[in-house]
Amino acid sequence: MGVRKLAVTVIEHSFVLQSGELLSRWVEAFPSAVAVAADGVGVSEELLLWVRIPQGQSPELLLGSIKRRVNVNTKLIALSDTPNDDEGLACLSAGASAYINTHATPEALRQVAEVVGQGGLWIGASLMQRLLRSSVALVATQPTTKNKLHVLTGREREVAEAVARGDSNKEIAKQLNITERTVKAHTASLFEKLGVRDRLQLALAVNAQRYL
Amino acid sequence: MGVRKLAVTVIEHSFVLQSGELLSRWVEAFPSAVAVAADGVGVSEELLLWVRIPQGQSPELLLGSIKRRVNVNTKLIALSDTPNDDEGLACLSAGASAYINTHATPEALRQVAEVVGQGGLWIGASLMQRLLRSSVALVATQPTTKNKLHVLTGREREVAEAVARGDSNKEIAKQLNITERTVKAHTASLFEKLGVRDRLQLALAVNAQRYL
DNA sequence: GTAGATACTGTACCTTGGTACAGTAAAACG
DNA sequence: CGTTTTACTGTACCAAGGTACAGTATCTAC
Known part of the structure; x- marks a missing residue:
């Protein structure tokens, strides 16, 4: 288990869910993964907080409220069932360190965790291209x-x-x-x-x- | 060796250098790495082309001329001795898939290769934040x-x-x-x-x- | 089925923008 | 002093932008 004892419990991979259970691929990627309700974050000290964005809900509000309650060095990763550039941008601007498909492969999930864990941000090619298009021209x-x-x-x-x-x-x-x-x-x-x-x-x- | 025979030789990791030799950390990261001069690209079919940006030279010109001569699915990765956001932006807008420090650790290099190899783009946190700042407002x-x-x-x-x-x-x-x-x-x-x-x-x- | 919105195209004509070639006049710099 | 830079203007021409008037083809909604 990736759990260590400190002042509070430190959890490496926490998955924030509206309802339901951990997907099998998440467990496959991170055997130490635990599920937590949206209002249960901040009790333990999470390192990586995977947040599944509920359909048709504003990512900003959810992520914002979570971000306010967790430790500053907790990294948020947004998971979307139906990813699109707009939602991705919303998540990232709301403070998420990454935005990917809920059903990404375990390898992809681990790669994201790697990057984010080292202080990086992870963004898919499509959204990245869009970001570049819109601001490279400007800055360039x-x-x-x-x-x-x-x-x-x-x-x-x-x-x-x-x-x-x-x-x-x-x-x-x-x-x-x-x-x-x-x-x-x-x-x-x-x-x-x-x-x-x-x-x-x-x-x-x-x-x-x-x-x- | 990561070299396969096809119509032309396929090289997995090619390092484009003005002068000098492969850095030890590059070889450590990719034992199959080979060095090539700027005007020697495109002879073999490179998969990942690591380009060391010479000091005080325009990344756009160098990367542009290289990009024109290589296969469309060859990915360019810009290496900078003294990375900064402006140069990074220039490299990325010139078509590079990543921009990192020349002296990054072998682990970091391998991570970048992973991401880029899967069609992604790799951008450091600093530059990414800047991109987000300038275009989040845009889409927001x-x-x-x-x-x-x-x-x-x-x-x-x-x-x-x-x-x-x-x-x-x-x-x-x-x-x-x-x-x-x-x-x-x-x-x-x-x-x-x-x-x-x-x-x-x-x-x-x-x-x-x-x-x- | 008819009305309206959307997307597309044609011919014709006028206006605006951009360029080529040319020139005057004053200030600035060596 | 002469050369360069800045500012200004003229005539003329062509390309691009914009408008007027007109028409076809889908598709959706009442």
Whole structure:
């Protein structure tokens, strides 16, 4: 048994269940696994707390309430019967260290436990790709654009700001008291300097700086 | 040896090095490991390609050029002597499946190989937290986004997303396998429904929902 | 079965954006 | 002093975006 005596009992693998029993694959993966009700956590000191997310319930609430009652170094692992990216993200942002299918193979479960036990986070490929897609572009463009923003002249910066607000050339011309032709000259210069192809991408690049 | 004969030689663990030799911990982790020069990849068929990122060099370029020459199912793992989040992000967005310290323990290396070998991605806790911070907000606000965008049809939402990325009508048409004319129909409908006048303002509106 | 929503496409036309080629004028720097 | 940088403008042309008017094909709901 992976149970040691301290001030309180330390349990290596605790499975939080709404109802029902431990699945056979969990026991297969961790013979020392024990089941516990949602309101029974925090009595012993758990190392890894596997939480089965009930269908159609908010993962944030459940995980949040559990997290408040357990030791700070207890790691939460969310188990989902029907995993999807949104739920996974919710679980991870609620403080879970991993998010996987309830019916994952014992080998997979052990791998997750390994990673999480060493302080890591475990995320499936699908969700990971999504995370990367959404924030890599954002962060990846940052150095590129940022490095180049300081080479802009004062006027170019003004025009860039206006474009980033969604203004048309005509509007920008009126704002700056110059002709539309001159605005075009500035935008052309901006595209060149910032390596973008049109005003839309310029706007996105400039705005990307604001966030992050 | 983890080497099998096929049409070409298949190597399980290949380490791409600028100069020098295999580190002892690499050999300890993978006795079958072989070293290869950056321009020597793709000759054999590698399964896992460990790439040591040279100091102060752009990971994107190196990984990009390597990725172009290897088999599609070859997994790249970036090794960094001085890991940091920015470099890690660069490596991952350049197509690496993992990013870890060059001098990680053999156990850690094997763990990474395990995860990546099963199609997963491996990211350290620090970088992961950063990714979560920047994109959790994003998806956490999704319900809000949906509130404003719930009047949109499925197709309209797809087009809106593409516009928000800065894609042109032609590009969107190709992506969705429809004519440019149909894209225009969708965008026109989007302008109307969301009360914006052109694609630039649509992009800003959609993106504004994401951050906040 | 008919009305409405969704998705798709065509022709035509006008507007806006972007670029090529060209030039003036003032300030800045060596 | 001359060269470079910044700011500005003109004419002209083409591509992309956007709109008007119109039509077909599903599918769902009453």
